[in-house]
Amino acid sequence: MTKQTNPNYGAFITRVSLGGILLAHGLLKVLVFTIPGTVGFFASLGLPPIAAYLTIFAEIAGGTVILLGLYTRLASLLSIPMLLGALWVHAGNNWVFSAEGGGWEFPLLLVLLAVAVALQGSGPFALRKLPVIDGFVPQILKA
Numbered sequence: 001m002t003k004q005t006n007p008n009y010g011a012f013i014t015r016v017s018l019g020g021i022l023l024a025h026g027l028l029k030v031l032v033f034t035i036p037g038t039v040g041f042f043a044s045l046g047l048p049p050i051a052a053y054l055t056i057f058a059e060i061a062g063g064t065v066i067l068l069g070l071y072t073r074l075a076s077l078l079s080i081p082m083l084l085g086a087l088w089v090h091a092g093n094n095w096v097f098s099a100e101g102g103g104w105e106f107p108l109l110l111v112l113l114a115v116a117v118a119l120q121g122s123g124p125f126a127l128r129k130l131p132v133i134d135g136f137v138p139q140i141l142k143a
Contacts, residue, residue, distance in 0.1 A: 007123065007124035008120065008121075008123045008124065009123065009124065010120070010123070011117070011120040011121060011122065011123025011124075012122075012123035012124050012125055012126075013123075014113060014116050014117055014120060014123070015066055015067070015069060015072055015117050015120075015122055015123055015126070016067060017113060018063075018066055018076065018079075018110065018113040018114060018117050019062075019063045019064070019065075019066030019067030019068075020063065020067060021063070021110060021113075022058075022059045022060075022062050022063030022066065022079060022110075023059065023060060023063030023064055023067060024063070025059050025063075026055075026056055026057075026058075026059030026060035026063055027060065029052075029055070029056050029059070030056060030060070035052070035053075035056065038052045038055075038056060039052040039053070042055070045089060051085075054082075055082055055085070058078070058079060058082045059082070062075050062078060062079045062082075066079075066117065068126070068127050069122040069123075069125065069126020069127050069128055070126075070127050070128065071128075071137055071141060072117055072118075072121055072122035072126060072128075073117070073118050073121055073122075073140070073141045074137060074141040076114045076115075076117040076118040077114075077118045077141070079114050080111060080114050080115065080118075083107060083110045083111045083114055084111060086107040086110070087104055087107040087108055087111060089107075090102050090103060090104040090106075090107050091104050
């Protein structure tokens with residue numbers, strides 16, 4: 001069904017889906033919940049304030065570079081610990097995300113999307129690399 005010359009549109013769709021969701025969640029934390037509100041929520045979970053700032057940065061920066069297709073494998077791998085943290089936060093709230101406090105199926109889906117993107121690479125329509133930092137990234141993580 002696929003030929004060597006056909007681009008992997010499935011990888012593209014998976015990459016754009018993951019990048020878009022990460023970016024949207026980061027902007028949600030800044031524009032809707034506000035940074036102080038997000039820090040307060042993280043504190044209510046027993047997490048230090050730096051975790052909120054790192055999460056916001058990871059979602060906005062990571063989502064953007066994944067969307068653009070810049071070092072997609074690396075960005076996806078780096079997003080997995082954060083997404084596992086989201087899974088941990090929602091683990092006790094039942095299966096469905098519409099449950100009180102949000103369920104755990106959506107964070108689990110995001111973890112699996114990040115793994116899929118890390119395995120598949122960026123697919124077509126990706127910028128792939130920046131010459132300025134390209135020499136610092138291992139070859140296997142450049143797709």
